Amino acid sequence: MSADHRSGCPINLTLEVLGDKWSLLIIRDIIFGNKRHFRELLTQSIEGIASNILADRLKRLVEEGVLSKADDPSHKQKAVYSLTEKGIQLLPVLAQMAVWGRKHMPASEELAIRAQLLDEGGPPLWADFMKELRERHLGIPLKAPRGYVPVFQRLQAAYEEVVARQKAMRRN
Amino acid sequence: MSADHRSGCPINLTLEVLGDKWSLLIIRDIIFGNKRHFRELLTQSIEGIASNILADRLKRLVEEGVLSKADDPSHKQKAVYSLTEKGIQLLPVLAQMAVWGRKHMPASEELAIRAQLLDEGGPPLWADFMKELRERHLGIPLKAPRGYVPVFQRLQAAYEEVVARQKAMRRN
DNA sequence: TTAACCAGTTGTGAAAAGCAACTGGTTGCA
DNA sequence: TGCAACCAGTTGCTTTTCACAACTGGTTAA
Numbered sequence: 001m002s003a004d005h006r007s008g009c010p011i012n013l014t015l016e017v018l019g020d021k022w023s024l025l026i027i028r029d030i031i032f033g034n035k036r037h038f039r040e041l042l043t044q045s046i047e048g049i050a051s052n053i054l055a056d057r058l059k060r061l062v063e064e065g066v067l068s069k070a071d072d073p074s075h076k077q078k079a080v081y082s083l084t085e086k087g088i089q090l091l092p093v094l095a096q097m098a099v100w101g102r103k104h105m106p107a108s109e110e111l112a113i114r115a116q117l118l119d120e121g122g123p124p125l126w127a128d129f130m131k132e133l134r135e136r137h138l139g140i141p142l143k144a145p146r147g148y149v150p151v152f153q154r155l156q157a158a159y160e161e162v163v164a165r166q167k168a169m170r171r172n
Numbered sequence: 173m174s175a176d177h178r179s180g181c182p183i184n185l186t187l188e189v190l191g192d193k194w195s196l197l198i199i200r201d202i203i204f205g206n207k208r209h210f211r212e213l214l215t216q217s218i219e220g221i222a223s224n225i226l227a228d229r230l231k232r233l234v235e236e237g238v239l240s241k242a243d244d245p246s247h248k249q250k251a252v253y254s255l256t257e258k259g260i261q262l263l264p265v266l267a268q269m270a271v272w273g274r275k276h277m278p279a280s281e282e283l284a285i286r287a288q289l290l291d292e293g294g295p296p297l298w299a300d301f302m303k304e305l306r307e308r309h310l311g312i313p314l315k316a317p318r319g320y321v322p323v324f325q326r327l328q329a330a331y332e333e334v335v336a337r338q339k340a341m342r343r344n
Numbered sequence: 345t346t347a348a349c350c351a352g353t354t355g356t357g358a359a360a361a362g363c364a365a366c367t368g369g370t371t372g373c374a
Numbered sequence: 375t376g377c378a379a380c381c382a383g384t385t386g387c388t389t390t391t392c393a394c395a396a397c398t399g400g401t402t403a404a
Contacts, residue, residue, distance in 0.1 A: 007269025010273030047178040101182030108180025
């Protein structure tokens with residue numbers, strides 16, 4: 001344990017990196033929303049993060065090795081943020097937090113559906129999702145059986161279905 | 173979702189309750205260290221929490237229904253903090269954070285051993301541990317098979333073994 | 345009766361969060 | 375070529391939270 005840590009406890013060390021109100025939300029948006037650019041993360045964050053805080057957190061997460069930053073070849077000014085393997089392995093942490101929040105807090109239905117699927121699928125589903133993230137963020141080819149529907153797509157479809165159903169309900 | 177939440181996302185709601193550097197450390201000490209009193213949590217915290225912050229967090233966690241507070245019958249002034257079911261169900265979150273921290277951060281050996289056992293035991297071990305916590309904090313009798321060694325005790329023994337081994341190493 | 349213990353509270357300065365406006369550059373289109 | 379929209383942030387400012395040390399008023403055991 002180096003002198004800049006409060007203790008060598010694994011839980012404490014995790015909290016030193018992620019123990020604030022925004023870092024894990026940014027990672028959530030990258031993982032579940034596939035937000036890769038500063039502007040996407042800024043303007044499409046439902047909680048409304050401030051630009052200076054976003055800039056600070058992205059910098060910290062890159063320094064900590066949770067994210068990596070690269071130039072977007074299609075646009076000189078665009079930066080692309082990717083998860084590292086260290087970042088991808090935060091999925092189980094996020095999944096457990098989602099399960100707990102859904103069960104014990106007043107989650108809204110359309111945002112809780114992903115948590116429900118993550119809960120029902122459990123660790124095997126998370127492992128599949130992590131393989132998809134490795135393909136997307138690390139360029140590691142995904143060997144999927146024929147007919148495989150990506151977890152990302154299943155979560156997205158379930159979310160959109162709930163939103164559509166809510167819209168239909170409101171019309172009546 | 174009520175107006176005092178930034179969003180109805182389960183992950184966000186979890187972070188609104190636990191998204192700071194201390195709340196989960198307090199819960200860690202209650203779960204893994206069986207610290208139940210203010211003074212225990214204050215003086216035996218390896219990270220060194222300040223008394224006003226501890227008081228504030230305990231108050232918040234009680235308000236949020238993660239902890240409950242009761243008088244200690246053996247001492248008029250003593251307050252006993254217990255986990256609620258909502259608090260007990262944070263164990264998987266803590267376990268995943270411990271696993272992540274151990275793997276990706278410079279955890280010290282004696283504090284990492286618990287994380288290793290939690291990792292190896294996985295969800296079945298966590299479920300056993302949660303039953304023990306229900307007995308200790310909620311008074312729900314634990315029906316254990318004969319010869320059952322509590323998870324709490326196994327974690328404690330493993331920790332002490334590492335400490336003893338380290339001490340022996342230092343003598344040479 | 346006195347020293348140690350109990351759960352906190354108070355006062356203060358330092359750090360972090362939050363908001364709005366702004367910077368300097370790039371790109372696509374007329 | 376010129377201009378509007380877009381890009382990743384930065385700056386200055388106010389408000390809120392954190393952190394440390396000292397302190398409070400009461401309880402318990404010897």
